[in-house]
Amino acid sequence: MSRVEEKRKSDSPVEPASLAPAISANTGGVALPDSGLIGAQLREILTLSTAFERHLGRALSVNDTDLAAMEHLISHGPLSPSELARHLTISTAATTIVIDRLVAVGHAHREAHPHDRRKIVVVPTPASVRATFEALMPLIGGVASVTNELSAEDRRTVTDFLASVVGVYRRALEPPV
Amino acid sequence: MSRVEEKRKSDSPVEPASLAPAISANTGGVALPDSGLIGAQLREILTLSTAFERHLGRALSVNDTDLAAMEHLISHGPLSPSELARHLTISTAATTIVIDRLVAVGHAHREAHPHDRRKIVVVPTPASVRATFEALMPLIGGVASVTNELSAEDRRTVTDFLASVVGVYRRALEPPV
DNA sequence: TGAGATAGCTAAACGATCTAGCAATCAATC
DNA sequence: GATTGATTGCTAGATCGTTTAGCTATCTCA
Structure with a gap:
């Protein structure tokens, strides 16, 4: 390393x-709203x-792109390389190499497509799925725990607030008309 | 493009x-807590x-690393290349090239250090600072708006919950003892 | 049966990082 | 004041992961 x-x-x-960014004196004279x-x-x-x-x-033992690929394979189930390329927004050439790396470290393997001989199917290995969830468990379990401690009323307050934040992001990402 | x-x-x-990941049937037999x-x-x-x-x-008009550099320059004020390298966790060689790119598109310029002739100071340009905040305003303003709509009680509920989530992340990131 | 499209791959090129090493400079010590 | 060790920022070449261009095999449709 x-x-x-x-x-x-x-x-x-x-x-x-x-x-x-943490607001500093360096806003160039721009007045900023405060949260x-x-x-x-x-x-x-x-x-x-x-x-x-x-x-x-x-x-x-994976880089950022390979991790993203694993996340897609785990959440969607087995995918073809072209589907995976679309999810990852990289070329099919790059996707071939991502799959090569995942196969090399035991996270996935290639299988023939049942009806279309042009295609293959990329399948996450059981060991990879277990290792991934094991690594995620402290986070998933912790968030579940703090969420389940909320009263019904507090849960609604948090949910409404988070929905508002999601709305702010969505509007910020809309192209201007 | x-x-x-x-x-x-x-x-x-x-x-x-x-x-x-969105929980699917593909958890490899792992039972997951639910939030x-x-x-x-x-x-x-x-x-x-x-x-x-x-x-x-x-x-x-910047890539991810250059954007991160800009964020540091805006929030911390002018930085030396070695300080910037530490913030970005890249080498000083790579930082030189990041600075080259930022200078080339008008986001920053290099100045001599006032007392140490080995050093230079990377300064964000006023135009870059303005453009950055202008691009951020829909988000910053939106989050400020939805935050300021909360009652004092609801604000406390949200703040307590978010503090709990921060705690979950911190514990998940602690090395095992 | 032929044409057009799709799938997945290879090869070479490109962008952004890395490591190794350099010259200029600074601070501490003698 | 000279020397030594450390720091700074850079250059050069190597590496990694992507890109584009292009290929063969396969599928679908008319």
């Missing part, structure tokens, strides 16, 4: 711009999520 | 594994955040 890789192990990843602690918390969750993805990648 | 790039414009990015709608909403926020980062990168 390179020196930079060793260092990354202990660092928080960069905080994403979305939900804005207070909640804005800071949402930013921190995004930062921690990125760190967790990297942790997961290391635990499973 | 390549065909794959054109396609990415319209796609949602891959859903991150953290907060778990219901709140879990799905948190996943969607992470996915939308990634999409927004990409949107921001396109709006500002």
